Amino acid sequence: MIRIPVAAWLVHLYTAAGAVLGLLILEAIAEADYRAAFLWMVAATVIDSTDGVLARLARVTERLPSVRGDRLDDIVDYVTYVFLPAYLLWHAARLPREWGLAVVAVVLVSSALGFSLERAKTPDGFFTGFPSYWNIVAFYLYAAELPPAANAVCLLLLSAMVFVPVRYVYPSRTVPLRALTIGLTIVWAMLLLFLLMDLRTRHPTLLAVSLVYPVYYTGLSLGLMLTPARRESRGSAGTRSRG
Numbered sequence: 001m002i003r004i005p006v007a008a009w010l011v012h013l014y015t016a017a018g019a020v021l022g023l024l025i026l027e028a029i030a031e032a033d034y035r036a037a038f039l040w041m042v043a044a045t046v047i048d049s050t051d052g053v054l055a056r057l058a059r060v061t062e063r064l065p066s067v068r069g070d071r072l073d074d075i076v077d078y079v080t081y082v083f084l085p086a087y088l089l090w091h092a093a094r095l096p097r098e099w100g101l102a103v104v105a106v107v108l109v110s111s112a113l114g115f116s117l118e119r120a121k122t123p124d125g126f127f128t129g130f131p132s133y134w135n136i137v138a139f140y141l142y143a144a145e146l147p148p149a150a151n152a153v154c155l156l157l158l159s160a161m162v163f164v165p166v167r168y169v170y171p172s173r174t175v176p177l178r179a180l181t182i183g184l185t186i187v188w189a190m191l192l193l194f195l196l197m198d199l200r201t202r203h204p205t206l207l208a209v210s211l212v213y214p215v216y217y218t219g220l221s222l223g224l225m226l227t228p229a230r231r232e233s234r235g236s237a238g239t240r241s242r243g
Contacts, residue, residue, distance in 0.1 A: 008064035015051045015069065018044045018076035025084045029091050034142060035199045037088055041135045042193065044080040048073070049172070074115050077132070082111040085138035089151065094141055096148045103152045107134065110159040119165070125173030126221075130161035136192075136214075143195060143207055168221045176224055181217075188213035 021044040028037035051073070055061075060069055086107045090100050111132045114120060119128045137158060141151045171181050191210045195203055 005058075005060075005063040007058040008060040008067075011051060011054045011058045011060050012064070012067055012069060012072060014047060014054065015072050015076060018047045018080055021047070022076070022079040022084060025080065026087075029084065029088050032092070034088060034092055035196065037084070038135075038139055038142075038196050038199070041080060041085065041139075042196070044076075045135065048077060048080075052172070078111065078115055080135065081132050082134050083108060085134040086155075089138050089141060089155075092142060094148060094151050095155075096152055100148065100152065103155050106159045107155055110162045114162040121170070122167065125170045125175060126167040126224075127170055128165055128167055129163055130158050130166075131168050131170075132162070134158075139192065139196070140207070140211075143199065143202075144204075145202070166221065167225045169217060169224070171217075174224070177220060181220065184213055184216060 021040050025037050025040040025044070028034070028040060051069075055069055060067075086104045089095055090104045095103055111134070114129055114132060117129070120131075121127060137154070141154065146154075169181060171178075171185050174181070188210060191206065195206060195210065
């Protein structure tokens with residue numbers, strides 16, 4: 001009797017559902033419904049944030065070794081975290097008309113290369129190089145209504161940071177201050193969701209307050225990387241896997 005690892009397949013289908021959300025994001029962008037597009041991105045992020053836990057509970061690597069969950073995860077993540085957020089900024093005219101497409105191309109190529117690097121994720125729970133949070137970047141640039149040239153410069157700088165070997169915190173895996181980081185992440189996500197639900201109304205003060213978390217995240221990442229303990233424990237980098 002052939003035993004089908006149902007739970008493992010369900011987890012993979014759950015991850016793959018992010019591709020369907022990508023289609024809904026694309027449709028919302030095409031209709032210039034950017035609020036809906038960002039909301040679908042939130043849904044995709046929820047899947048990406050929870051499928052790793054489900055994969056470990058279902059022991060998918062052991063029970064279904066023929067399917068590479070990490071590869072599936074990368075495919076979906078590239079669509080929802082990179083391609084569609086970059087396309088949204090271009091479609092919404094948040095980039096210079098003359099060279100906005102070139103900026104989008106730089107984002108897409110740099111992140112495609114970044115996803116393929118062996119050192120993209122480390123065994124001790126860090127990202128190496130800017131971890132392609134383009135959905136978050138797109139939200140801030142869209143909500144802040146900065147000049148298109150300023151948005152373009154921001155995207156180009158972050159694209160370059162993909163290749164700078166700074167080690168960024170992986171909130172669910174980096175051990176130091178993990179409880180605090182996860183708690184702040186939840187509070188920050190709730191604040192962003194509030195801003196997103198009322199996207200047509202400008203909330204510059206709340207938007208500025210929400211930047212406290214990215215500052216904390218960056219500061220913690222640099223602090224952990226520069227401490228003697230972190231320098232001594234740097235090992236060989238691993239490949240990307242589920243969150």
